Amino acid sequence: AQSVSQHNHHVILSEAASLELGCNYSYGGTVNLFWYVQYPGQHLQLLLKYFSGDPLVKGIKGFEAEFIKSKFSFNLRKPSVQWSDTAEYFCAVNPLTGGGNKLTFGTGTQLKVEL
């Protein structure tokens, strides 16, 4: 069965620090990849997505992610975090082959940005 691994469960950074959150998935076929963010008290929102083409994708609020097919990875990055980035971040995979389609999520990474 497919799975998604997020290596960091809790991350604490100071404002202006750089961020990288790891995400690896186990699925050999074609996939769509997503990062969702959940701000405190709010619903899941799409941060960015990769469907095809340039493996470096840019999302909202200065976030970007790089798809490395050989490593089955889709790591999220931001050069300089802000206090308002405090949230929980979820990596998700949607397989496009093998029938059906549904997102499989990682367990999430709680990011706390301190002033």
Next chain:
Amino acid sequence: DTGVSQDPRHKITKRGQNVTFRCDPISEHNRLYWYRQTLGQGPEFLTYFQNEAQLEKSRLLSDRFSAERPKGSFSTLEIQRTEQGDSAMYLCASSYHRADTIYFGEGSWLTVV
């Protein structure tokens, strides 16, 4: 585009009671999904519909759970004889087609006491 809406947002029920959640997807989205999320975990897939047809159910969806989408628009998720282990956030999501972005609602929190 008014987003995915869910009702109620919060529900507290006694063990053994039945509860029903409603989801209104983004209009013209023909795929509708139900997920469950517990504290410290990512959302877990429960079931999805293509129009009115329920095409897949997770093994997490026990016999006490039933979902419907009678006219291919809104959907309901009913939990019968609730147990404390059912306490979770129930998320609804929708997409236009299988390879499209899936958009989530705000969720319905269920607490079983």
